[in-house]
């Protein structure tokens with residue numbers, strides 16, 4: 001039987017493996033001809049990173065040397081790009097005019113790097129990362145030790161960055177998303193990765209949107225959307241790949257994103273196969289080598305005449321090949337109903353592991369810092385083996401524990417020797433804690449903290465201390481007493497606030513990692529709280545996370561039951577003018593706003609505004625000098641006033657003026673819960689100041705400053721904080737009080753509840769008696785106001801901030 | 814009813830842990846992007862009192878309704894926890910790594 005002709009287009013990893021499979025089974029079935037656009041033999045593309053970093057030479061990563069082609073009688077055209085497939089004549093033609101006839105054809109053209117079409121993307125010095133030529137270009141550029149900017153913080157980008165850094169370049173990675181490698185890693189692992197990348201001297205800028213690549217004929221820098229300019233001698237684009245299905249399309253084969261194939265890797269023309277990254281199979285495309293090898297095996301066997309082989313879309317796993325960075329991810333780790341998370345964090349070792357189970361089966365795994373069990377978990381994912389309840393308890397500890405008897409935590413604590421260290425931070429032993437509980441009659445965590453310091457630093461031993469309390473006290477210990485913020489953590493608000501400062505945690509993923517959150521990205525309860533705490537504690541550094549805010553604070557208006565919004569502009573101290581009222585009237589007409597109402601807070605509410613209209617409504621109100629009233633926020637709301645000495649026959653001071661001054665000074669600040677003030681001109685108290693969060697009652701000799709009132713869910717008269725002689729001093733005391741509350745309050749805890757928790761004289765000590773502390777509080781408030789006192793409406797009405805919030809997508813029908 | 818795929822936006826048009834609203838032939842659909850990068854499309858009306866789900870906080874694979882805090886699973890459209898109710902979900906595909914397509918029943 002005469003040999004059939006097999007032609008292969010592309011000489012990458014996938015067809016290389018397919019030929020091995022074929023030759024093993026049917027060495028004499030075909031005369032094989034390969035065309036490769038790259039002028040070289042088949043090599044291990046995934047090992048280009050070690051070549052870039054200098055850890056390996058090209059020779060070491062060759063898969064098939066020249067001898068292999070000779071041994072198997074293969075004709076290899078190096079540096080021949082195929083430009084045409086003629087399916088009628090059954091031939092392919094290369095750019096150099098070489099024509100080869102085929103009986104069977106394999107298209108294995110891989111993929112092409114995606115290039116963001118920003119201005120400047122064609123300049124010399126803009127590189128991609130795909131083949132040896134790219135590596136050579138990078139190595140050449142690295143000789144001059146200049147600056148490199150890598151666009152893309154995924155697998156390829158980070159490997160390129162690490163390689164260039166190892167070659168002595170100054171490297172910055174730009175990543176569009178908030179965390180690195182977000183396709184493979186969840187936020188927590190992404191945070192640890194960023195820390196490790198930075199630790200090796202590579203700058204990382206997340207949320208970086210590239211606007212332009214600068215330079216005349218050669219790259220000189222990169223300009224970001226936010227105006228940042230970064231100098232650069234080379235720019236490496238590693239933002240993704242696209243299946244290279246061009247030839248298939250030209251030849252009229254069925255294509256979608258890639259060349260469509262069946263389970264035998266045949267295209268819509270049964271004589272033409274396709275394997276590798278150029279393929280699309282059951283809506284999947286591929287970017288890792290393991291599934292391509294599966295394809296190659298099926299293709300090779302089918303060509304050899306086997307008919308019972310079929311490709312099945314497999315699970316994939318990822319590892320990053322940057323020396324010293326240990327991460328692994330596999331399967332599906334999106335959270336979902338009926339899915340369960342098992343999370344393990346060891347902050348001191350920088351270890352994070354998360355397993356996702358569904359129907360008692362492992363479906364996904366993310367690991368950082370300790371990936372020894374990666375293969376074990378990956379196998380469990382692939383096999384879909386059921387995991388019984390006992391095994392589940394120790395699953396996260398990996399293979400070593402698999403099947404072992406689960407430990408009863410109480411028994412485990414009871415079994416510890418007296419000198420076992422419980423609190424690592426403060427070196428407190430079990431014996432010392434048990435002794436204190438017995439001798440001091442301690443009944444709760446706070447008592448143990450006060451007497452032994454155990455669990456008072458990082459808090460991670462809290463669970464152990466509680467178990468010791470339970471062990472010692474039996475039923476007398478109420479474990480439910482110290483409440484966690486939400487089901488994502490056992491730490492209470494107080495612990496979290498303290499640790500954010502003590503450990504200088506400055507992002508939500510950092511808090512969740514270091515404080516060992518039990519969920520991967522929190523919930524609707526803890527996210528807004530953390531966002532507030534971080535904003536309050538690091539006002540100049542923290543980037544407000546819009547997605548951790550409730551809708552009202554995100555779009556700066558109150559959502560109504562029908563999905564429309566209400567708009568309440570500030571009326572400083574309840575004062576308004578003809579100009580403002582006219583502007584409001586015009587806005588109501590122009591946007592057909594159905595209701596206008598005087599609120600209980602001395603201002604006007606426009607109800608029923610369509611979301612899309614909000615920016616335009618704000619623009620008109622802004623034009624008349626009005627700004628957001630924060631009627632929607634955990635923030636300063638209203639300062640009600642009465643007419644005071646200006647008009648009232650009983651008025652003792654200018655209550656209206658003080659109210660306006662307070663509102664102008666305090667507006668814009670975010671607070672644990674909403675804050676409402678009022679200033680009354682005399683004890684008749686027409687502004688209802690004695691049921692507000694902070695109130696002032698003016699008297700002949702000065703100003704009584706009140707606080708901790710309530711008239712909502714609870715009704716409570718205020719307490720007197722102090723009495724001062726001047727308006728200036730009233731401003732100071734009130735501002736310092738507000739800042740103290742901002743720093744100490746738990747999220748959603750109104751001032752009266754906070755005061756009740758910390759004691760009424762606490763505020764008096766900190767704000768009235770300790771003048772140094774008052775000054776420090778005032779200084780911190782000023783710093784925080786610098787960024788906070790910007791009208792959020794103006795930014796959205798005129799500068800287009802958060803525009804996506806207000807625009808509905810309307811695809812053409 | 815015949816259905817078809819509709820190209821609605823770029824992946825980057827939807828903020829991570831955020832959402833967009835699509836209006837198409839009278840229907841209002843919330844399109845969500847989770848922290849792990851998955852995109853889901855569901856009817857934008859809470860089963861409780863028709864709250865606009867697209868305005869809720871997105872956490873893990875779910876959204877908390879902005880009106881009364883019902884938690885809706887984005888993948889299944891079912892209410893989580895003790896609540897009952899569900900919303901329609903629409904198939905989503907990301908094509909070319911960036912274009913979000915959803916499958917709608919078109920008249």
Ligand code: SRM
Pocket residue numbers: 558559560566568597598599600601602603604605631637638674676710711712713714750
């Ligand atoms: C508009 C207004 C009623 C009115 O028509 O007068 C109003 C409307 C709402 N109030 Fe109020 N409150 C309004 C004055 C008050 C007052 C009176 C006051 O401020 O002097 C109180 C009692 C004082 C107090 O705050 O303690 C008040 C106590 C509450 C409470 C109970 C708070 C508490 O901690 O006890 C809530 C519920 C909450 O915040 O969780 C609430 C919540 C609300 C919400 C935000 C309900 C919601 O979550 O959607 C309403 C928003 C409607 C909207 O879209 O505008 N509203 N609310 C008033 C707006 C004032 C303003 O100009 O900003």
Ligand SMILES: Cc1cc2nc3c(=O)[nH]c(=O)nc-3n(C[C@H](O)[C@H](O)[C@H](O)COP(=O)(O)OP(=O)(O)OC[C@H]3O[C@@H](n4cnc5c(N)ncnc54)[C@H](O)[C@@H]3O)c2cc1C
Pocket residue numbers: 009010011012013014015035036037038045046047048049080081082083108109110111129130131156159244247275276277278286287288289290292319321
């Ligand atoms: C730097 C880097 C690191 C990587 N790391 C990993 C990793 O750690 N793990 C992992 O699983 N995967 C990794 N990958 C991905 C992996 O290398 C690819 O999935 C795999 O190489 C794809 O194989 P392929 O045969 O489909 O295509 P390729 O290996 O890309 O081969 C395609 C070949 O076809 C040639 N060609 C294209 N068009 C024509 C034409 N018209 N005529 C002739 N020839 C043509 C090209 O020149 C190329 O040589 C990495 C990739 C890179 C670039």
Ligand code: SF4
Pocket residue numbers: none
């Ligand atoms: S009293 Fe109740 S119904 Fe009236 S505005 Fe306040 S929250 Fe709404």
Ligand code: FES
Pocket residue numbers: 859860861862863864878879880881882883
């Ligand atoms: S409308 Fe969604 S919870 Fe009530």
